[in-house]
Amino acid sequence: MTFQPGMTSxxxxxxxxxxxxxxxxxxxxxxxxxxxxxxxxxxxxxxxNARLFVLLENEGAGFNVRSSPRGPDLPPPDGPTHIxxxxxxxxxxxxxxRPRRVRHLDLHFxxxxxxxxxxxxxxxxxxxxxxxxxxDERLFALAKLIAAECTSPEAHHDLYGDGLTLALFVDLMRLxxxxxxxxxxxxxxxLRRAQDFMEANALRNIRLQELAALTxxxxxxxxxxFKAATGMPPYQWHMTARIRKVQExxxxxxxxxxEIALMAGFSDQAHFTRVFxxxxxxxxxxxxxxxxx
Numbered sequence: 001m002t003f004q005p006g007m008t009s010x011x012x013x014x015x016x017x018x019x020x021x022x023x024x025x026x027x028x029x030x031x032x033x034x035x036x037x038x039x040x041x042x043x044x045x046x047x048x049n050a051r052l053f054v055l056l057e058n059e060g061a062g063f064n065v066r067s068s069p070r071g072p073d074l075p076p077p078d079g080p081t082h083i084x085x086x087x088x089x090x091x092x093x094x095x096x097x098r099p100r101r102v103r104h105l106d107l108h109f110x111x112x113x114x115x116x117x118x119x120x121x122x123x124x125x126x127x128x129x130x131x132x133x134x135x136d137e138r139l140f141a142l143a144k145l146i147a148a149e150c151t152s153p154e155a156h157h158d159l160y161g162d163g164l165t166l167a168l169f170v171d172l173m174r175l176x177x178x179x180x181x182x183x184x185x186x187x188x189x190x191l192r193r194a195q196d197f198m199e200a201n202a203l204r205n206i207r208l209q210e211l212a213a214l215t216x217x218x219x220x221x222x223x224x225x226f227k228a229a230t231g232m233p234p235y236q237w238h239m240t241a242r243i244r245k246v247q248e249x250x251x252x253x254x255x256x257x258x259e260i261a262l263m264a265g266f267s268d269q270a271h272f273t274r275v276f277x278x279x280x281x282x283x284x285x286x287x288x289x290x291x292x293x
Contacts, residue, residue: 013041
């Protein structure tokens with residue numbers, strides 16, 4: 001399903017001056033707004049997705065945000081621009097006492113997609129912690145480039161925006177490089193038990209749950225530890241064992257290939273041929289001709 005940010009807002013005294021400019025990248029949607037605020041203008045905003053608000057331009061000071069509807073204005077950083085990170089589901093209020101025009105960028109984050117792109121689980125506490133009314137030069141520079149991509153009639157390739165938004169998210173979440181940790185390996189008895197079981201049952205489908213139970217491990221742990229010990233995931237090792245059994249059948253008898261395919265648990269001969277070629281480097285028929293006694 002395509003990512004759709006779930007943003008709701010209630011505005012008073014705020015008028016949008018230009019058509020919304022927006023872009024969609026892998027895991028991020030960016031909106032650029034240009035609005036006029038009347039004296040006493042206010043807004044209430046809440047989104048089901050984490051987002052970043054970047055005030056790009058502010059004609060004069062006085063555009064403030066609050067963490068509660070009647071709470072005090074949060075002190076802005078030096079200068080007219082500021083940034084606020086708002087976690088999913090956290091409401092935010094804005095207010096201005098004097099007339100002004102503002103231009104801002106909203107970045108809506110599809111956290112599962114970004115986590116998948118980064119190849120790691122993200123820190124839930126950091127995702128759930130608001131950071132309002134701050135300024136960061138690197139984030140602001142990236143935000144301006146992203147806003148330019150949204151508004152330019154001659155935008156770059158999508159990979160350019162993908163890179164900018166991911167770089168901003170990495171900086172925002174303060175994600176450092178993780179050194180690869182040593183993967184756990186199976187004990188000798190666990191590896192032997194799993195391999196013997198796969199050899200004995202090579203011609204049938206084996207569930208990962210069966211192998212994990214044999215080694216007294218969880219399925220995810222067993223899968224990682226087996227690959228660390230053998231260099232291949234369990235299903236690949238099992239398929240290699242299955243093809244070895246098939247080669248014995250091909251060498252020792254004249255059964256039709258269709259019958260051997262069914263004996264070996266393949267859905268049809270075409271499936272059998274594709275897998276055999278991938279493992280053995282040739283077709284079953286060619287292998288049989290080359291290896292008959």
